[in-house]
Every structure is written in C-alpha cells, then in structure tokens.
Amino acid sequence: MQIQPFALERFFARHEHDADVMLAESGIRPPPVAEFDTEPDSLGYVVPTDGDPELRATLADRYDRPAAEVVCTTGAQEANFTAFAALVDDHAVCVTPTYQSLHAVPDAVGEVTRVGLDSAGWTLDVEAVKEAVRPGTDVVVLNNPNNPTGRYHDRETVAALYEIAADADAYLLCDEVYRLLAEEPLPPVAAMGEHGVSTSSVSKAHGLAGCRFGWLAGPPAVVDAATRWTDYTTISPSTFGQHVARQAIERREKLLAENRALAADHRSIVASFLDEHGLGWSDPDCGVNALVEVPDGFDGGEQFCHSLVEEESVVLAPGEAFGVPDRFRIGYGLPRAELAEGLERLERFIERNG
Numbered sequence: 001m002q003i004q005p006f007a008l009e010r011f012f013a014r015h016e017h018d019a020d021v022m023l024a025e026s027g028i029r030p031p032p033v034a035e036f037d038t039e040p041d042s043l044g045y046v047v048p049t050d051g052d053p054e055l056r057a058t059l060a061d062r063y064d065r066p067a068a069e070v071v072c073t074t075g076a077q078e079a080n081f082t083a084f085a086a087l088v089d090d091h092a093v094c095v096t097p098t099y100q101s102l103h104a105v106p107d108a109v110g111e112v113t114r115v116g117l118d119s120a121g122w123t124l125d126v127e128a129v130k131e132a133v134r135p136g137t138d139v140v141v142l143n144n145p146n147n148p149t150g151r152y153h154d155r156e157t158v159a160a161l162y163e164i165a166a167d168a169d170a171y172l173l174c175d176e177v178y179r180l181l182a183e184e185p186l187p188p189v190a191a192m193g194e195h196g197v198s199t200s201s202v203s204k205a206h207g208l209a210g211c212r213f214g215w216l217a218g219p220p221a222v223v224d225a226a227t228r229w230t231d232y233t234t235i236s237p238s239t240f241g242q243h244v245a246r247q248a249i250e251r252r253e254k255l256l257a258e259n260r261a262l263a264a265d266h267r268s269i270v271a272s273f274l275d276e277h278g279l280g281w282s283d284p285d286c287g288v289n290a291l292v293e294v295p296d297g298f299d300g301g302e303q304f305c306h307s308l309v310e311e312e313s314v315v316l317a318p319g320e321a322f323g324v325p326d327r328f329r330i331g332y333g334l335p336r337a338e339l340a341e342g343l344e345r346l347e348r349f350i351e352r353n354g
C-alpha cells in the first residue's frame with residue numbers, strides 16, 4: 001500500500017514551528033484550558049475502547065442512531081482513515097479540492113476518480129459525480145462545509161449525492177468537521193439513511209484539535225468494520241481528549257455561539273482586506289478557511305507562500321497542496337490580535353513585491 005506525502009502537513013512541518021504568525025490554521029483558536037477539568041478519573045485506555053457509551057449515545061442522537069452506530073476515534077483523521085479502510089475495495093469518487101486525506105487514503109486502498117468543483121463559484125456539478133460512479137464504486141466522498149473553499153453545498157446537492165450513492169449501492173461519506181459552525185447546519189449525512197456515513201470531531205467547530213477526539217457514525221456494518229481497524233490503529237481515543245471533549249460537547253451551545261461569532265467577524269475583516277488589495281476569494285459561507293487568488297507577479301501559491309514566510313514569518317497554505325496552484329488558503333480562526341498582525345505583515349509583503 002503506497003500513500004502520497006501529505007503536502008499540507010509537509011509544508012507546515014517546514015515552517016509552522018518557527019513562524020511568528022500561523023495564518024493557515026484550519027480550525028478555531030482553542031478556548032482557555034482553565035475552563036475545563038483536565039483530570040480524567042483514569043489514565044488508562046478509554047473503556048470500552050470505542051468510546052464512553054453515554055457520550056456515544058449523545059453523539060448518536062444527532063444522527064438518529066443508537067450509540068452502537070457511533071465509534072469514537074482519534075480525531076476525524078482516524079474516523080476517515082478507518083472508514084476508507086473498511087469501505088473501499090475498488091473505487092471511490094471524491095469531490096475536490098478537499099482535505100488531502102479524503103482522496104489520498106482511498107487512493108492508497110483502491111482507485112479514485114476526482115470530481116472538481118467549478119472554480120468560478122466552487123459549485124458542484126452533481127451530474128459529473130453521477131458520471132464518475134461506476135460498477136464497483138464503494139463510496140462517494142464529500143467534505144461539507146468544504147475545506148479549503150469554505151463553501152457549504154446546499155441540501156439539494158447533498159440529497160442528490162445521497163441518491164447517486166444509494167442507486168449505486170455505495171455509501172456517501174461526508175466529512176462534517178465544520179458543520180456546527182453553520183448558522184443553520186444541514187442534517188448530517190448519517191441521518192439520511194442506510195447509505196450515509198458522517199465523520200466529525202471537536203477539532204474545528206469547538207476549537208479543540210489538541211483533544212484528538214472525533215467519531216464516525218453510520219450503518220452498523222460500516223461502524224463495525226471501521227472499529228475492527230481502530231483496534232489496530234490507536235486502540236482507543238485519548239482519555240484526556242475524551243474527558244475534555246465531553247465537557248465541550250455538554251456546553252456546546254455557548255462554545256459554538258462564540259466560535260460562530262468569531263468566524264463571522266474575522267470573515268468580514270479578511271473580506272475587507274482582500275477587497276482593498278483587489279484579490280478574489282472563494283467567498284466562504286461557513287467555517288474559517290478560504291481560497292484566495294495569488295497576486296500578480298508570483299509564480300503560483302508555493303512561491304508566494306515560501307517568500308511570505310521567509311520575508312514576514314507568516315504561514316499561508318499553498319494552493320498546490322489542494323491542486324489549485326493559482327491560489328493560497330487563508331485560515332482566519334486564530335485570535336483577533338494575531339489575525340491583525342498576520343494581515344499587516346501580508347499587506348507589507350504584497351505592497352513590497354506587487
């Protein structure tokens with residue numbers, strides 16, 4: 001089994017640690033650690049290893065499913081990985097651009113057909129997905145709301161994808177890590193029926209990436225097969241992570257309201273900045289990410305982002321990591337003062353080099 005290098009992680013690994021401002025983080029800044037009890041009763045594995053039964057039942061309610069149809073994982077990353085390991089024998093159809101795991105992992109275990117969003121408005125042509133499905137397609141993969149564009153595909157689009165997957169006797173897997181940042185979240189795909197599989201975590205909407213706590217919800221056959229893999233990948237989620245994630249989920253109304261407000265506020269700051277500099281963007285409807293056009297005078301996102309980090313110590317994500325070389329991804333979920341500092345340095349850089 002061969003896996004492609006994770007382009008974004010490799011870029012971050014080179015620069016993130018030493019840079020002054022991380023303007024490409026895909027999640028929201030974490031809430032203060034003092035707001036949480038960080039002492040779990042035990043320092044052993046989570047037992048049962050597929051997650052605390054009460055927490056699983058709470059999560060399962062969102063999907064109109066019993067607790068047994070949710071498995072808790074080490075972040076959405078493990079939820080996606082084990083879902084693909086369980087589901088893909090032959091072929092997956094993946095909507096791109098997207099978070100690289102969502103096509104690289106299925107590509108490692110089977111074959112992938114990518115269906116690109118139309119870069120004019122980052123919309124999805126449902127017919128193109130239908131054409132990409134073939135006998136042997138195991139899963140159609142969507143990330144909604146989408147990273148890196150921040151676009152939220154509407155209910156009709158998701159319903160059409162679900163029908164396409166169901167007609168092919170395949171699954172629709174939707175990575176929904178940004179769903180609860182929407183003012184009016186769509187029903188999760190795992191609540192749509194027996195062909196729906198949802199993955200999520202507390203990393204993005206709750207700002208708790210360090211918990212490494214996520215989950216997968218779906219039909220029993222999928223959850224059971226994924227759990228067979230989690231026995232070999234991490235055995236159980238982290239005890240600390242689950243302990244803090246549970247508290248965040250219990251008080252999610254307040255946490256999510258604060259994070260939605262931050263996302264909306266920072267979105268408008270970034271929109272004004274880009275407008276002033278004449279840079280088009282993906283006009284995100286949800287989340288804290290957007291794709292932005294690389295300014296004239298640069299040879300693509302990689303050159304732009306490398307020069308920026310060298311000259312101004314600010315990290316943006318090159319579009320090449322998402323297969324869109326004429327863009328970069330900005331992440332605006334960071335604290336306000338850091339956002340302001342990052343934009344000030346970015347402005348200096350663009351003015352000096354433009």
Ligand SMILES: Cc1ncc(COP(=O)(O)O)c(C=O)c1O
Binds near residue numbers: 026201
């Ligand atoms: C769409 C998407 N899915 C999954 C992940 C991984 O999330 P987690 O921290 O929950 O493993 C990310 C992280 O950036 C992401 O953007």
